[in-house]
Amino acid sequence: MNARRVAALAAADFRALLRRRWMLYAIVVGVVIIVLVALSADTSIGTSKLDDLRRGGASVLLLGGLAVALVFGGSAFERDRTSGHLGMMAAAGAAPAEIGLGRAVSRLVALILVMASWMAAIAVAAGALGYGVDARFLVHGAATILNMSLVLGGTVMMASLIGAWAAGGFGLIVYISAQAIVNIQSATDQGVISSYGGVVRAVSAVLPNAVVAPVITEMQLRNVAGPAAPRLEIDGKVIAVTPSNTYEVLLAIVWVGIFLLATAGGLRRRQL
Amino acid sequence: MGAGLLTGVAVRAEDIVVQFPGGKTPALAGVSFRLEPGDGLLVTGDEGCGKSTLLRVLVGVVRPSYGSLSLFGGPAQASFARRRLGFGPETRPFPSGLRARDVLDLVALVRGYPGTDAGAVLERVGAGGVAMRRVERLEVEDSRRLSLACALIGDPDLIILDDPWEFPETIDEITVARARGAAVVVASPDPGGFPALLGRTLTLDHGAGVA
Numbered sequence: 259m260n261a262r263r264v265a266a267l268a269a270a271d272f273r274a275l276l277r278r279r280w281m282l283y284a285i286v287v288g289v290v291i292i293v294l295v296a297l298s299a300d301t302s303i304g305t306s307k308l309d310d311l312r313r314g315g316a317s318v319l320l321l322g323g324l325a326v327a328l329v330f331g332g333s334a335f336e337r338d339r340t341s342g343h344l345g346m347m348a349a350a351g352a353a354p355a356e357i358g359l360g361r362a363v364s365r366l367v368a369l370i371l372v373m374a375s376w377m378a379a380i381a382v383a384a385g386a387l388g389y390g391v392d393a394r395f396l397v398h399g400a401a402t403i404l405n406m407s408l409v410l411g412g413t414v415m416m417a418s419l420i421g422a423w424a425a426g427g428f429g430l431i432v433y434i435s436a437q438a439i440v441n442i443q444s445a446t447d448q449g450v451i452s453s454y455g456g457v458v459r460a461v462s463a464v465l466p467n468a469v470v471a472p473v474i475t476e477m478q479l480r481n482v483a484g485p486a487a488p489r490l491e492i493d494g495k496v497i498a499v500t501p502s503n504t505y506e507v508l509l510a511i512v513w514v515g516i517f518l519l520a521t522a523g524g525l526r527r528r529q530l
Numbered sequence: 531m532g533a534g535l536l537t538g539v540a541v542r543a544e545d546i547v548v549q550f551p552g553g554k555t556p557a558l559a560g561v562s563f564r565l566e567p568g569d570g571l572l573v574t575g576d577e578g579c580g581k582s583t584l585l586r587v588l589v590g591v592v593r594p595s596y597g598s599l600s601l602f603g604g605p606a607q608a609s610f611a612r613r614r615l616g617f618g619p620e621t622r623p624f625p626s627g628l629r630a631r632d633v634l635d636l637v638a639l640v641r642g643y644p645g646t647d648a649g650a651v652l653e654r655v656g657a658g659g660v661a662m663r664r665v666e667r668l669e670v671e672d673s674r675r676l677s678l679a680c681a682l683i684g685d686p687d688l689i690i691l692d693d694p695w696e697f698p699e700t701i702d703e704i705t706v707a708r709a710r711g712a713a714v715v716v717a718s719p720d721p722g723g724f725p726a727l728l729g730r731t732l733t734l735d736h737g738a739g740v741a
Contacts, residue, residue, distance in 0.1 A: 262639070263639070263640055266639035266640060267640065270625075270628060270632060271625070273627065273628060273632060274625045274626065274627030274628050275627065276627070277627035277628075277664065278626065278627050337625075338623075338625050341621070341622065341623050341624075341625075342619055342620070342621060342623030343623040343624060343625050345586065345591045345619070345623065346617065346619045346623045346637075346680070347636075348589075348590065348591045349586075349589035349591055349615075349617040349619070349690075350612070350617065350637050350640040350641045350680075351609065351612035351613060351640055351641050351642065352640045529550075529592070530591055
């Protein structure tokens with residue numbers, strides 16, 4: 259594995275992504291929706307202005323981030339493999355693992371760029387509404403970027419092995435399972451689920467957990483988080499999804515790394 | 531790169547067989563040939579006869595199911611062999627969004643020639659005017675010139691061109707390359723003036739043929 263070649267391949271893919279209009283569209287559409295959310299929030303009264311902005315912003319980060327992660331991850335290889343570009347790079351001396359890792363890294367950087375631009379728009383909107391820098395929500399934004407990095411990692415890994423749509427399906431499963439693990443772990447911790455506690459803890463300690471910021475837990479309990487964190491009830495009991503600890507954050511980062519490395523390995527099995 | 535390194539056999543292919551998974555018949559069924567420095571070889575035949583597959587074997591993208599292939603006396607996959615090989619692919623294998631110059635810079639970096647003047651290489655193949663044009667907006671002719679330029683980076687010791695167009699620059703570059711000792715392999719369904727230019731012809735028929 260030659261780091262210089264990986265960097266060159268990643269930079270070229272990132273440059274190509276930057277020049278494709280749909281990446282710009284993703285940034286612009288997200289920012290426009292955030293502006294509309296902010297204008298709507300401005301018509302609210304009292305503290306709900308901030309809740310409205312956070313709810314709308316969290317929805318853009320989650321739903322928009324999912325869409326971008328699935329598209330960037332799913333499209334990482336298929337078209338350029340069919341066109342012969344990946345074969346051309348292999349002929350030039352790039353190992354399949356280098357091509358895979360370069361692509362995965364560039365897609366990850368592109369996802370972070372798009373979502374960071376949305377977070378910047380949310381921060382500006384919070385300032386314009388008179389709340390200054392909403393540091394608590396920025397933490398949630400960073401957590402969502404990490405969660406979407408998991409989705410992208412899972413998607414791009416599978417895209418190195420199978421078709422784009424199936425890879426996207428796998429990426430979605432990664433997110434759903436990561437979120438489900440957090441929900442079930444929280445329910446177990448709060449005594450709402452009493453069976454299989456050991457199994458739940460073991461699964462939670464190994465598989466990727468969705469990273470949860472404190473602000474979203476607090477909003478979820480007040481049922482103002484919207485689609486990003488709908489109110490969770492089991493047998494009529496409200497579950498407070500526990501904010502992530504350092505181990506869970508590190509576990510998510512490790513899983514992103516595992517997915518990226520598996521992408522490098524996956525491409526070795528395909529005909530370029 | 532460099533005439534001082536041009537010793538021994540550039541390509542030795544012995545009984546190369548490629549059987550793709552699920553394929554009823556082999557894509558290549560026992561192809562053998564040998565190229566010394568300065569040799570030329572035209573690979574021709576009907577559509578689907580295995581020309582591109584053979585070239586993909588030579589450039590290391592497809593591994594032979596059977597047979598052996600060595601480049602410059604060593605394994606075809608060895609990094610020193612890859613560095614001495616220039617490949618001009620068929621059609622338009624360039625990712626949209628990149629400029630012609632970006633493609634050459636990328637190939638140069640991957641091949642290990644980071645200081646390459648991409649503009650100068652494009653000038654050599656008559657495509658100097660499209661250096662800053664995005665590849666998806668190139669005319670087909672300019673795409674073929676860009677493909678030729680990709681193969682020339684680093685003045686390699688083995689040039690492999692898949693379905694090149696017969697521009698004056700193509701003929702000039704092949705002539706110059708062979709004169710300095712580089713071996714040249716060209717695959718084309720329409721031989722045109724290539725047989726005379728390259729000297730030897732390998733005609734594939736259902737994946738089989740001997741030069």
